[in-house]
Amino acid sequence: MKTPPEGHQPSYQPPPPPARRRLGGVRTTWLIVGALVAALVIGAAFVLPIPLxxxxxxxxxxxxxxxxxxxxxxxxxxxxxxxxxxxxVDVSVTFVDLVRAAVDEHREVILESDYTQGASxxxxxxxxxxxxxxxxxxxxxxxxxxxxxxxPTAGVKVVETVEESPAEGRVAPDDLLLAVDGKPVCGPMDVSTLLADREVGDEVSITIRHRDRKRTFDVATAENPQLPGQPFLGVQLEQLERDxxxxxxxxxxxxxxxxxxxxxxxxxxxxxxxxxxxxxxxxxxxxxxxxxxxxxxxxxxxxxxxxxxxxxxxxxxxxxxxxxxxxxxxxxxxxxxxxxxxxxxxxxxxxxxx
Structure with missing residues (x-):
């Protein structure tokens, strides 16, 4: 094998360093846009509330x-x-909140409409x-x-009846509503509680004192105009003074x-x-x-x-x-x-x- 003469350098030259690539072009632009969108989506999952x-x-x-x-x-x-x-009640629910609630037995997700029942x-x-x-x-x-x-207070005062409700003509202003389905009432909330498991149109037994006469009869519930889908007696009630x-x-x-x-x-x-x-x-x-x-x-x-x-x-x-x-x-x-x-x-x- 021959060796090159002394002082002679081999003809081999190393390859030049790779040229620096500039960030640009359609593909790179879309990668940047995609990363930004992903970051925004992840951030929104933590901070933006989801309606409903x-x-x-x-x-x-x-x-x-x-x-x-x-x-x-x-x-x-x-x-x-x-x-x-x-x-x-968390009313500003984010996507992350929904995920947490799905895996936490001590959190419950409900529809806003089920909670508000159509009310503001x-x-x-x-x-x-x-x-x-x-x-x-x-x-x-x-x-x-x-x-x-x-x-103890007996009854709740009837202020007026709602027009075209089943109670109209059967219950009069200043009557006392004493009981619903045989259970005594002393305030509007008692009546609402007793009707909570009823459907609109169901008949209930009510006991009324009209002047000095007490009578019990059945009346159908009507739909509460302020709470759609909820039953009520078709009367406006007022709390009596407590003694x-x-x-x-x-x-x-x-x-x-x-x-x-x-x-x-x-x-x-x-x-x-x-x-x-x-x-x-x-x-x-x-x-x-x-x-x-x-x-x-x-x-x-x-x-x-x-x-x-x-x-x-x-x-x-x-x-x-x-x-x-x-x-x-x-x-x-x-x-x-x-x-x-x-x-x-x-x-x-x-x-x-x-």
Whole structure:
């Protein structure tokens, strides 16, 4: 093999470095656009609300003794606590929220239309506030009546009938509506609660006092013009004045909490403050349920979420309306769930804790 002469360089030359490619052209432009669109879509999934959907989730668990206070009267404290439970409603639901709710058993996705029933947001809030006000009156009457400090209210006043409704001509202004399907009523909310599981056109039995005469008859429900698809009696109702003893001024500080589901716990908190005995027996008691003027406890929505909230709070016992008991018990893992039909049921159970 021959070798090149000394000082002679081989003729091999290394290849030149690759030329720098400029970002440009149709393909590169589309890649950039695609990346930007993907980034925007991902960002929107976190921040942009999707209409049509709401998400229910466990809400705050609140010490109801702090929300119901007796002024100008002697009160008693308790070693334990009474807690009302709430459901949080997320009305700005994003795609990410929907995904989270799909994998979280303690979140529920519902259609906005199912929640509002055709009413505006303002109408829904107004109805919730009115339900809370009615619930406070009922809680006050039930607790004070149990203590002999109030006379039970009988009936709700008819202001007028709706034209062309089944009640027109059969119910008159100033009549007293005493009962629906044999169950006493003392406020508009009681009537709405008793009609909640009925369909438009269903017949119900109502008891009316017209002047000094009491009579019971059947009447078909009509569609509520303010809540499409919901039944009502075709009458406008007004709350009667409650007859409470002087010297027991009750103050409710429920703030923005709406709806009727705090009724049972508000009545228990008021009763507890006016009773020398500690009905909590040093335990933390949570619960939910509407309260009627006759002391009956009605079912509510979202009881599973409320049980989850109470367990997260570390509460010992959850009082659930009879109609919600099975669902509450199914969700509970550590908390004791007790079925409650009336205010007296709740008091007897709590007194048995001693």
């Amino acid at each position: 959907f709401y998400v229910f989730e466990p809400g705050p668990v609140l010490d109801v003794e702090r929300l119901v206070r007796v002024r100008d009267g002697r009160t008693y404290s308790s070693e334990g606590g009474l807690y009302l439970t709430t459901v949080g 947001d303002q109408e829904v809030l107004r109805a919730a506030r009115l339900e809370m006000e009615q619930s406070q009156l009922n809680a006050k009457e039930v607790a004070l009546s149990e203590l002999g400090l109030a006379k 409470f003893e002087a010297g027991e001024e009750i103050e409710f500080k429920t703030g923005r909490i709406g709806g009727p589901s705090a009724g049972l716990l508000m009545s228990l908190a008021l009763y507890d403050q006016l009773t020398p005995e500690d009905i909590t027996a040093g335990r933390d008691i949570a619960g939910t349920g509407t309260i009627a003027c006759n002391g009956s406890v009605g079912p509510i929505g979202g009881v599973g979420l409320k049980v989850a909230a109470a367990e997260a709070k570390g509460v010992d016992v959850f009082l659930a309306p009879v109609g919600d008991f099975e669902e509450a018990q199914r969700v509970a893992t550590e908390i004791e769930v007790v079925s409650i039909a009336t205010f007296d049921d709740a008091v007897r159970y709590l007194e048995g804790l001693k």
